[in-house]
Amino acid sequence: MKKFILIVIIALSSMMSNAQQILNQVIILNEGKYNYILQQIEKPVTVGYYIPQTNSYSVFDTIENARFASDVVVDNENIYVAADNSLLKYDLNTHQLLSTIIVNGIRKIALWNNKILLTRGEYLTTYESYFQVYNKSDLSFDYELDTLNGPQYASDGIVIKDNIAYIAINNGFVWGGAVGIVGKVDLTAQNYLSEISLGADGINPENILIDNNMLYTVNNRDYSFASISSVDITNSNVVTTNLNNAGGCQGSAFINSKIAYQTYNENFIGRFDLNSQSISDSLFINRTVYAMETDILNQQLYASETDFTSYGLVLIYTESGSLLNAFVAGVTPGKFAFDYRNASATNLINTNSQLLVFPNPATNQLTIAGTNTDENSTITLTSVDGKILFTKTVNGKNFVQHLNISEYSAGTYLITLLSENKNFVQKVVKY
Numbered sequence: 001m002k003k004f005i006l007i008v009i010i011a012l013s014s015m016m017s018n019a020q021q022i023l024n025q026v027i028i029l030n031e032g033k034y035n036y037i038l039q040q041i042e043k044p045v046t047v048g049y050y051i052p053q054t055n056s057y058s059v060f061d062t063i064e065n066a067r068f069a070s071d072v073v074v075d076n077e078n079i080y081v082a083a084d085n086s087l088l089k090y091d092l093n094t095h096q097l098l099s100t101i102i103v104n105g106i107r108k109i110a111l112w113n114n115k116i117l118l119t120r121g122e123y124l125t126t127y128e129s130y131f132q133v134y135n136k137s138d139l140s141f142d143y144e145l146d147t148l149n150g151p152q153y154a155s156d157g158i159v160i161k162d163n164i165a166y167i168a169i170n171n172g173f174v175w176g177g178a179v180g181i182v183g184k185v186d187l188t189a190q191n192y193l194s195e196i197s198l199g200a201d202g203i204n205p206e207n208i209l210i211d212n213n214m215l216y217t218v219n220n221r222d223y224s225f226a227s228i229s230s231v232d233i234t235n236s237n238v239v240t241t242n243l244n245n246a247g248g249c250q251g252s253a254f255i256n257s258k259i260a261y262q263t264y265n266e267n268f269i270g271r272f273d274l275n276s277q278s279i280s281d282s283l284f285i286n287r288t289v290y291a292m293e294t295d296i297l298n299q300q301l302y303a304s305e306t307d308f309t310s311y312g313l314v315l316i317y318t319e320s321g322s323l324l325n326a327f328v329a330g331v332t333p334g335k336f337a338f339d340y341r342n343a344s345a346t347n348l349i350n351t352n353s354q355l356l357v358f359p360n361p362a363t364n365q366l367t368i369a370g371t372n373t374d375e376n377s378t379i380t381l382t383s384v385d386g387k388i389l390f391t392k393t394v395n396g397k398n399f400v401q402h403l404n405i406s407e408y409s410a411g412t413y414l415i416t417l418l419s420e421n422k423n424f425v426q427k428v429v430k431y
Helices: 003-018
Strands: 020-028 033-035 042-043 045-051 056-063 072-073 078-082 086-091 097-102 106-112 115-120 131-133 143-146 155-161 164-169 180-187 191-197 205-211 214-219 225-233 238-245 248-252 260-261 269-271 278-283 291-296 301-308 311-318 323-329 333-342 354-358 365-371 376-383 390-395 399-404 411-418 422-430
Touching: 020 072, 020 078, 033 078, 045 078, 045 323, 056 086, 056 323, 072 106, 072 333, 078 106, 078 143, 086 106, 097 106, 115 155, 155 205, 164 205, 205 248, 225 260, 238 260, 238 269, 248 311, 260 291, 269 399, 291 333, 301 333, 311 333, 323 411, 323 422, 354 411, 354 422, 365 376, 365 411, 365 422, 390 399
Parallel strands: 248 291
Antiparallel strands: 020 045, 020 333, 033 042, 045 056, 056 422, 072 078, 078 086, 086 097, 106 115, 115 131, 131 143, 155 164, 164 180, 180 191, 205 214, 214 225, 225 238, 248 260, 260 269, 269 278, 291 301, 301 311, 311 323, 354 365, 365 399, 376 390, 376 411, 411 422
């Protein structure tokens, strides 16, 4: 009996520990805008963080000399960013830049033990190696696999299982020369094991995902059509499903045994069922998505919208496609990294600033109050389709604004408080 009670106590303790996990912050990498004709940066690459508890977003670094950015990942202590030809390391709590090194052609990052794995590729450029490994501690170079003993072409995403790295190899910077290959690296022995061909319909893998013993690649093919390849890593069998929509894939992510994706020029998110290996349904969000990623703790989909020039908007959806929240980020939000913590941790990211909107829901009048805000902040009322209905600059650390909404149609609206490096967004329902 005592042993049974002990087992129950341990199980309950484990359940309570899991229940205490929260999404502390979301790191967002904004790719900015580079004019390749004029060869100048029009909007710089920025890195910011979103706090779900306060629905606030802040920029913590501007990477001035980067033409673009390609990836961001986190571990328990640090943030790692791939931006143009640089690998950068930040403190996860203070967001302070700790170190940076030059890595020409850096594309995607994955973390394994005390190592940083990365892929490479760049337009009109060939490299002697498309897979390299660096040390987390000081970003020093560890080893690489050259093209004779590793991937021969420009490579993209990396996933890891049982000390094996699976690499999406696409040769995507050579127009008309794209390939569809998954490369396997033994990380313990530091050698290239083999390659799995994705076949003619699986060329140009844009994203690679893993679920138990199954790999999934989302393939852009020649950008006129897209496909999803399912790869059984136990026997290397490949099944590729062509997506019904014309165009390459904008973004993709796992969410509850499905792959959510959107192809170019569409305004809905399709879903590929992993069990039936078929397209199951669509989420009609009426928006064109640039990138997406899933908060696996809360099963919420983060999707970005941008005009690639002047703005970036991040929208948070339930798995059924209902809009939960939204906030303004930098130009071209392209990558998300989720920082999960124990709720009792003492180093949770927080902010003292607040945006209060009441009553909510409302019928005739809204009261908007800002506390501990920056000088010359702007409040904006926006419809969910992006139309600005009201905007005003407010001065002072604290303010109260009354807004008549009686003439607006019933529905959902967004109130945004925007300052130089921060913004807060509150969803409000009008009856």
